Amino acid sequence: MSAILTADGLVGGYGDADVLNGVSLAVESTDIAVIVGPNGAGKSTALKALFGLVKLREGRVTLLGEDITGAAPDAIVPRGMGYVPQERNIFPNLTVHENLEMGAYIRRGDISTAYDRVYSLFPPLAERRRSPAGTLSGGQRQMVAIGRALMLEPRILLLDEPTVGLSPLFIEQIFDRIVEINRAGIAVLMVEQNARYALRLASRGYVLAGGRNRFSGTGPTLLADPEVARSFLGGQA
């Protein structure tokens, strides 16, 4: 099977300083791929680079076999890649429904099935569809954020720390939903602080440090690797 998203030797960052010093990865259409690593490893930056939000000095990004290196988000989104930022990922003054509508902004034609899918995936949103998204709880906001990106019916979804700041109950709910999204045929690539939890779900895992690939393999393989556990997961395997 060929990868739907690949990154090859990404080097770049903000301004003059490089944050990424050579990141490569490949995500297949059935994958839940997870990027873990210490703070400052360049995890979020790598995700942004894939989505055209970071200036790359070197390297190549392909989506569905096409080169998208250096393309802007509004050129990438129509090709089937959605991105959920870690922060500021909802429109607080727009209603829940309008947030979803903005997710489908570039789509023409009937989007009612996309609404139905998001509302059945996240039932609490259906009840609050007329409320401004800013009035929702943290977990529900995260649902809005993911729902917005799903409205595009993307082939692959990039999630930047989807469970950050959530209570354990919501963390589990969000991970459950991510698995469900993946089963529906959408590839997932996420950066996660809850590394152990996320790697358990991962069909593919990448450990980044210092802006470089350090380890990669399936989630369970990485979890079982004593060196990964000692250096990056804080303790024994």
Next chain:
Amino acid sequence: MIELINFYLIPGIVLGCIYALGAIGLSLVFGILRFAHFAHGDLLTLGAYFALAVATTLAVPALWALPFAIAATAAAALLLDRLFYQPLRARHSVATVIASFGVALMIRSVVQLIWGPQDRVFESGIRPPLIIGDFRFAERHIYIVAAAAAIITLLHVFLTRTRAGKAMRAMSDEPSLARVSGINTERVVAWTWILAAALLAAGGLFLGIDTQVKPQMGFNLILPMFAAAILGGIGKPYGAIAGGLVVGLAEELATVPIGGTALVPPSYKSAVAFVILVAMLLWRPTGLFRGRVF
């Protein structure tokens, strides 16, 4: 009491509507383009002169000139954005603010160059006021308020019902997320200028009908328009409507003579807007409706 309504309250509402039309655009521009647009008043002047030019050349009633004035003002705003603001978009907003000062001076000079420095008026003849009981309504006041209300209703429909309007609100909320959603931000910017210019053309026409058309008319409005926008909460177009009415009414009502002397002499009434502006910035910078900090 009747005198208070006829000579202060009604003019205050009319003035408030004109301020609101300007302040809404100021608030929209600030929310979406993230800079304080100091040429806003002079763009209103330009709108008034466009309306005057159409009304006098075609010899039509002033209100008929509005669609032409809107189109011409919108075209001017888009051109100014393309020439002076868009090249500075990636820079710190201070650069754009300073550029807008320059644009303000340019517009005022061009207006004087083309139409001359003298005051002009919309020819409407003397119309008797509408008298209901003891209340006297000037015909122009009735249709200024009615037209302003209609325009604001249309704006509301645009912002809440249309795809472009919702994208404008989204971009005002979270510009980076709007980009990530694939929203074409330059197109949203264009819509913002078109709306702001339409509101300004209407404001300029109404002010011209109510008083005179002169090169300084819009510049003199910058202070109350900013006061109204800040009062309403920057980036909150509905707040700006309330802000405009409050500032307009406050200016007129402050000149009501109580026991022979007015709180504020009529020639100093623009100081009222200044006091409101300073007070809001000091004590409640997010405005009455919790907008962004200016």
